[in-house]
Amino acid sequence: MNKNYMVSLIAVIVLFLIAYVGAAQGTGLQMVFGIIFPYLAILLFIVGFVRKVMGWARSPVPFQITTTCGQQKSMPWIKQAKIDNPSCTGGVVARMALEIFCLRSLFRNTRMKLKSGPHLTYQLEIFLWVAALAFHYAFFAVVVRHLRFFTEPIPCFVTLIENLDSFMRAEVIYDAIQVGVPGIYMSGLILLAAVTYLFLRRIFLPQVRYISQAADYFPLFLIMGIALSGIFMRYFSKVDVVSIKELIMGLVTFQPTIPEGISALFFAHLFLVCVLLMYFPNSKLMHFGGIFLSPTRNMAGNTREVRHVNPWNYPVKVHTYEEYEDDFRDKMIEAGLPVTKMPEEQA
């Protein structure tokens, strides 16, 4: 029905199948998906990310265009909104921290409705904020959990996150059938639920559907695919975790190897992650880097107090007072306005 999401969905399915079918063909292609692509993906991610951020940073910030979202610093008896309209570095840091860790601006979100009367209403619309927050924190927890495969010994913060993440252990409820089954990680399920919500709102909210492009659906499907394959490996199919860790430690220590007995599903999971990494720097996912450089948020609202310097400020042609007086001198004198030069005949 909708070309934009069908294209993206098919692309993700095809990518999955390429790796899934390919890895089942034997060691040769497993090397491609297990060694070559991971290295390539990391390389492209780092180079792409750095180049993009450096590219932004190369462009100067000629003007201090802070969006002031509260009372300015004024006279001492007027209470300033020190975070929403910061006038010093501390305030800016607090504002940025709230934006980055709490998605503060999105928290303001309202939904407008036009009712009869006519009467416009604006209701708090918190679901996008909740889903976005859930998505990012769940993603973060999942990434941290996966560090278990990249480290030996496993750092304590990874174990800590794992314990927090799985505190609702399923075996408490289904004790008898839990033998050998790991605890449920909330992060994976929350990630999948949040991604699904973000996808569904793109489908069902007319305004969001209208603005959505293939580039908006693709990363959602990709992350869905990663989460689903991960969940499937963990809870349903038997993957050889020891061999997988051996493969990954091989990559980390630059002694790559393809151990026996790793299922094709793992290679498909890994390949989708690689695609995400390679896609990242060339996509809207770079908002992760961009938020730090957004001039409306990362600068203070103190432009009248501290002069901001524009590195490329250049002189411009202006209409000077002298030229102006030359144009209007007689009229000015007649009207009794002061002039600096008298007309020549009087001089």
Added chain:
Amino acid sequence: MADELITPDELLSKIDHRPSGTGWMDTPVEIRKGMYCYAANPKSVETLGLPNAHAWNPVDEDWKLPENWQQIISEGFRERLGKFRSFKVFMDICVRCGACADKCHFFIGTGDPKNMPVLRAELLRSVYRNDFTKVGKILGRLAGARPMTIDVLKEWWYYLFQCTECRRCSVFCPYGIDTAEITIMGRELLNLLGLNIDWIATPVSNCYKTGNHLGIQPHAFKDMLDFFVDDIEEITGVQVQPAYMEKNADILFITPSGDVFADPGTYTCMGYLILFHYLREKYGLKVTWSTYASEGGNFGFFTSHETMKRLNSKMYAEAKRLGVKWILGGECGHMWRVITQYMDTMNGPADFLEEPVNPITGTKFENAKSTKMVHIAEFTADLIKHGKLDLDPSRNDNKILTFHDSCNPSRGMGMLDEPRYVLQNVARNFYEMPANTIREQTFCCGSGSGLNAGENMELRMAGGFPRANAVKYVHEKFGVNMVACVCAIDRAALPASMSYWVPEVEVTGLHELVANALILPGEKERETDLRGEPLPGMEE
């Protein structure tokens, strides 16, 4: 024009906030009467030596563009990406979450999906991807890229002049993407091809030559102020004497010329004259006007950064020439964004001025110590706080007021409580509009950024709808009969929007109310306010 305007009910019946049908890239632009402004007069474009001045008509097929126009746009685009980090970052990081979609007064009032801020920006982003990103070059439409064509250019023009650069969307954007910034860049690019609108180009030309947007020549400027002097004498019995280009005055005062020219801004202008007279008589404060720097507003801001700088230069130049201590600025919207966020950077440092101190109260305006320009609402609030003004707020008792925050003083400055403090000390009936429509979330009057023309009245009324609807709410709930504001464009635009949506409500500037309440030394018993309307208790 007004007689052809559709009725509010007709306008409302056209709004559908659920876009459907063909995708936006496949929906060609239709330049519709009532929604666009006339093309710039080539003579006005020539005054400043801006490129490609030519006569053209937006509804014509042929816009008479230079042959290499695509190259001009593409090179201009590249140049601006290199000069403005804001532009570059905002081209890359939007995730199209849609939080901005229903925050724009033009989208609320028209339902046109390309008035969603995200799509307004996508109009440029699509070309950016095509010309400047690898993914866009390879994947084309799949990556949201499209080549620059004449239809795209027309779409840019139509929708970039349906944005008032109010920045409401940027408050809600999780990355702070500022559509005003994108509109500013887009309009700069259009100006490279001579595609400005006349309502901007001609004021810019006037301002450059005569010192103000309206093209009021120095002697006429004085004449107009003299009219106010006569009116003030009739109402108060006191003859005020404005000073013009007085060397070594304490303060240079600059305000938008709109207030000199048209009601109800004129009453605000009379308010300034009365306040300054009071301060001169009572405290010996010397405030001077200038006919050379007789414009606070800056339509150059709606043309290009360079044009903004050229017009703005007069403020510091005149302050320096006259040898004043610092500059006081009148009530205006975008003027204060230019002063707050651009002036010092462009035309400073103002090391020839003193750090502003109110000589009457001793207050140091720390927040303006580099730019050295103080807003009159800050100045008056300080005077009132220190009990330096003799006020009779009961003279405003027949006015039931609400306060409209202007976009730029709110979101480009953060001046929210100062005008409220002044208002509540000079008047006694004050009610706030709903929280989602004031302060940093305030709605534009619908006519900012140079769109205050006559020929685009339908657009203006549609854009003014959210603001007017909030006024209607307090009008019905509290009997509000007057909207106070600190913006000359508001004073010019809101009366039309009020008479269209809430006919019982009038518009006033803050200092009109101040002057109504201010008791001048030696004044007669006033019978009317500055408008000649009877004061409360004087109706018979």
